[in-house]
Amino acid sequence: MLELPVIDRPREEASADEAGSKDSRGNYAFISLGCPKNLVDSEKMLGHLALDGYTLVSEPQGSDFVIVNTCGFIDSSRAESKAVIQEMIDLKQAGRTKGVIVAGCLPERLGGANLRAEMPEIDHIVGVFARDEIAKVADRLVGNVNEQREVFRPAPIRALDDRARLRITPSHYAYLKISEGCNRTCTFCSIPMMRGKHATKPIEEVVAEARELAADGVKELMLVAQDTTYYGIDLYGEMKLVELIEELEQVDGIEWIRLMYLYPVNFTDRLIEKIATSPKVIPYLDMPLQHVNSKVLRRMSRRVNRERTEALVRKLRESIDNLVLRTTFIAGFPGETEAQFEELVDFVQDMRFERMGVFPYSIEPGTPAVKLDGHLPEDVKAARVDRLMQVQQQIAFEFAESLVGYELDVLIDGNNGDGFSIGRTFADAPEIDANVYVRGAEGREGEFVSVEITGRDDYDWVGEVVANDA
Template identity: 65%
Template sequence: TTYYGLDLYGEVRLVQLLKELEQLEGLDWIRLLYLYPVHFTDELIDTIAGSSRIIPYLDMPLQHINDQVLKRMQRRVNRAQTVELVGKLRARIPNLVMRTTFITGFPGETDEQFAELKDFVRETRFERMGVFTYSYEPDTPATKLDGHLPEDVKEARRDELMAIQQDIAFEFSDSLVGYELDVLIDEEPEPGLFVGRTFADAPEIDTCVFVSGDNIKVGDFVPVVIEARQDYDLIGSLAEEEETTE
């Protein structure tokens, strides 16, 4: 996403696009997905921080944090640059929720490099995270690298990293209990039961909020008081109903 405009205009124009989108009526949430650290400028950060429509949720697939692995992946950033950017984003965008993805078992990944990745996840505490094992794809540069790892090693590392993240994700969800949040209703799986998402959740990959009530339609934004966490998902009630019972 941060590369937007390079192919069309020969320069990055994401900020200009976002400012135009902000002028459209009926567009309540603008969610930024698949943002590479490259081209993440101060102007872009200020645009996100100062917008009432660009929600404070950033999906930034980092893939790894060890410099040697990043180089083999042909990523254009290193650990120091990544740490600096994440710190800047946290400091300047209020209530920021960050999602990232990592790859375990990339060719040549050592135990020490994987340990560095685990430590980074513990320290950085991404609210949302996905992990994939390296998948062999013919005719890609990575196929020519040495050090391809067995599938069971790649899967074990993935599971270990997700176990670390589960505790972080549960703690974040628990911190939302008791708060009133706007929820975008996505579906009604059965009469009177609705499934939606807060600003902190992208469709199909993040947490869902389950809420019961009347006069709700798919596509509505409704105020919901978060009452409990159930595994990765949240249970809530309509804020108006909460007030009526007091």
């Protein structure tokens, strides 16, 4: 496993020692955008390039080329990807880098020809499932070979192997992708267009990757997929998430297993019991619900209704001690009435999700929701997002206040340079949730530290290392 230090920037820009080896084939900069699943793809590409002799540098300026691994999920993410690409093209035209390679979901979403027509200065394009050919593409760019400037491959029947990554997360935590693609037919979602059908990574391969990560110092594994609860159905003919968890529990060195992107269907009693009793699965579940009104859910093709949704949330609360639930909702879906939105507001107030995100409905060309009636004005969607987040803010503040005075295990992620270390409790995933600002934990990055929570700062906490743990 190759390792890279974490970069504290709004978007992930991979960095390394600028002094490349004498036999380097060239140097390059790397920018990774989008979700953790995309981040794993970035790390795999970095691994291929390192093994092929390319040297990673901190900044695009002065590099032989720049790779931008893009996101194409919604309009705002596509706009961000294009803005970053244009920034790199501007550097190239100013003579400050020699080439620009664009990879990932944006080319898959738009098509290579369309992207090249819009941004002809791009040198090479690499699709999502051609990521393992990135070194060959770099060879063509550095060698001034203009053949095969677009490389796309069909979605694989089995998930790609993610071992031998060069990681851009801190050494003590890592994302572990357990499957690729999605078989759901949510009417608002373009992911199947970019990532294909669900492809389960075999249990033995996931476990082998986990062992590799643990040997490299990883203590927290975050299991990610487009649909985590679907794991195993396509490959084994039945759900195998419980069996996977049982195998991962045996991996020495892994102390926390965090479950992300759990679709609310396929939550069996057996899975809930495993989460509740596992010595390593922490009581934090990321479960995107998207809405609660049954009619809206039906128009979304979520294959669940309010009754089942509410029953599942209550069952999880009753079965799993100290459970923290993260979810996401879409506000302003086509046809959403004021009454249906108020039903969602009431549901959020009643369920009291500790962590929550809200997105305005985004028109995604090619998805079934585009053809639905009742599309709402942008200002209405924005107002509904604001209203729902205001409700959630108070809930999150009250949750944060409820933990003041408690002693909790905190995983230290780094130092803010102002006398505080920055860490996370079990209730918080990296980048998206709250932090704990800790006094007395200097030099303990990557360690679990017992911390007394002494106060809160909006969503975040402040605390001090307990004396007997110092």
